[in-house]
Amino acid sequence: MATATLDPAVDQAALFEFLLRLGDNALILGHRVSEWCGHSPALEEDIALSNTALDLIGQTQLWLGLAGEVEGKGRSADTLAYLRDGFEFRNILLVERPNGDFGKTLMRQFLFDAWHFLMLKALKGSTDRRIAEIAEKASKEVAYHLDRSRDLVIRLGDGTAESHRRMQEALDDLWAFTGEMFMGDAVDAALAEAGVAPTPHSLKAGWDEIIEETLAEATLKTPADAYMHKGGRRGVHTEHLGFILAELQFLQRAYPGATW
Amino acid sequence: MATALRPSVDQVWQWLAEVPDPEIPVISLTDLGIIRNVAWQDDTLVVTVTPTYSGCPATTVINLDIETALTGHGIEKLRLERQLSPAWTTDWVTAEGREKLREYGIAPPVDGTAADGLLMKRIDRLGGRSNLTIACPRCGSANTEKISQFGSTPCKASYRCTDCLEPFDYFKCI
Numbered sequence: 299m300a301t302a303t304l305d306p307a308v309d310q311a312a313l314f315e316f317l318l319r320l321g322d323n324a325l326i327l328g329h330r331v332s333e334w335c336g337h338s339p340a341l342e343e344d345i346a347l348s349n350t351a352l353d354l355i356g357q358t359q360l361w362l363g364l365a366g367e368v369e370g371k372g373r374s375a376d377t378l379a380y381l382r383d384g385f386e387f388r389n390i391l392l393v394e395r396p397n398g399d400f401g402k403t404l405m406r407q408f409l410f411d412a413w414h415f416l417m418l419k420a421l422k423g424s425t426d427r428r429i430a431e432i433a434e435k436a437s438k439e440v441a442y443h444l445d446r447s448r449d450l451v452i453r454l455g456d457g458t459a460e461s462h463r464r465m466q467e468a469l470d471d472l473w474a475f476t477g478e479m480f481m482g483d484a485v486d487a488a489l490a491e492a493g494v495a496p497t498p499h500s501l502k503a504g505w506d507e508i509i510e511e512t513l514a515e516a517t518l519k520t521p522a523d524a525y526m527h528k529g530g531r532r533g534v535h536t537e538h539l540g541f542i543l544a545e546l547q548f549l550q551r552a553y554p555g556a557t558w
Numbered sequence: 559m560a561t562a563l564r565p566s567v568d569q570v571w572q573w574l575a576e577v578p579d580p581e582i583p584v585i586s587l588t589d590l591g592i593i594r595n596v597a598w599q600d601d602t603l604v605v606t607v608t609p610t611y612s613g614c615p616a617t618t619v620i621n622l623d624i625e626t627a628l629t630g631h632g633i634e635k636l637r638l639e640r641q642l643s644p645a646w647t648t649d650w651v652t653a654e655g656r657e658k659l660r661e662y663g664i665a666p667p668v669d670g671t672a673a674d675g676l677l678m679k680r681i682d683r684l685g686g687r688s689n690l691t692i693a694c695p696r697c698g699s700a701n702t703e704k705i706s707q708f709g710s711t712p713c714k715a716s717y718r719c720t721d722c723l724e725p726f727d728y729f730k731c732i
């Protein structure tokens with residue numbers, strides 16, 4: 299009998315994998331950005347970065363919470379965040395790049411925000427109501443993130459000789475990590491087929507447009523597409539993730555189940 | 559009859575209107591527009607709450623405050639439900655709430671500029687800066703400038719008045 303169902307007919311293992319990717323991107327970038335708390339160049343920037351981190355950690359709770367529900371093994375968002383090993387993380391390599399200087403942190407944020415905004419916008423139309431609802435909530439926050447990172451990339455790119463140099467260096471350094479956002483695999487194909495999520499590649503044109511327009515205004519030169527690093531989405535990470543997890547997971551690993 | 563002892567839904571709304579927002583205590587939870595529904599399901603009172611921001615640290619405190627207030631009024635069986643959609647918007651901050659914010663020194667959100675409005679359109683178009691006028695809550699001047707998109711809590715941005723020079727929080731639109 300054909301009845302409307304809340305859950306589209308999609309492979310639940312693929313759905314779990316996809317939710318981990320969304321949740322882990324938000325978690326790892328949120329952690330990275332939170333490292334600035336108390337260290338930013340100005341109080342307003344410190345507050346802004348901490349708030350951005352907070353939004354991302356909040357979104358992590360929603361995505362990983364749903365991932366745990368889909369998996370059906372009783373794992374909560376906290377369990378997934380604190381008790382998985384590095385090879386079980388599904389974030390793209392871009393978000394685990396070290397913060398570097400303030401310019402590099404902002405460039406990483408901008409490159410990610412542009413993709414994140416487009417991804418969430420597409421997910422608002424997901425056939426999975428739970429995903430559409432989270433995307434609706436998160437996209438409002440991410441619109442702010444993009445507004446801010448884009449503005450600062452322009453101001454610093456088209457700023458002093460020193461700020462321009464640093465922004466160009468940041469862009470050149472991070473560019474090889476942007477390709478992974480648009481690479482699809484069997485998981486993406488299954489979800490796109492069921493109307494749950496867009497194919498990664500379908501977001502590329504919109505992303506190119508935001509990036510090109512912003513970089514032009516920022517007087518920055520778009521690097522030529524060359525080799526693109528990949529692996530994070532299937533659990534193959536750089537050495538940086540291990541250091542992040544050592545800090546992020548320390549408390550729950552040392553004192554299992556600790557609450558305060 | 560046990561049901562006769564149940565406070566009415568209207569009564570519960572009134573009680574909730576007395577629970578202050580933990581971060582901006584001059585406005586109540588109902589002023590903020592985050593209580594989405596109050597209903598009885600058999601002998602259980604169900605209060606549906608929507609978060610302002612996904613990572614707002616006040617969310618847990620808000621739930622606790624609701625529980626404390628309602629159990630204080632004699633509600634025995636209470637369930638809080640989270641509702642994400644439709645996502646909270648500053649358009650739901652009541653007129654009374656806006657006035658309380660202004661008096662407190664926080665510029666209230668400007669009508670019709672919630673995220674599905676101006677900001678979203680601007681981001682979509684990659685247009686220029688917002689030309690919204692945010693009035694200074696202290697002197698009323700329209701000559702104000704943005705210091706940062708973010709402020710002391712996730713729901714606020716930082717502004718400065720170029721006439722009276724007062725820095726102030728703006729309850730940003732989402």
Ligand SMILES: [Zn+2]
Nearest residue numbers: 694697719722
């Ligand atoms: Zn003023």
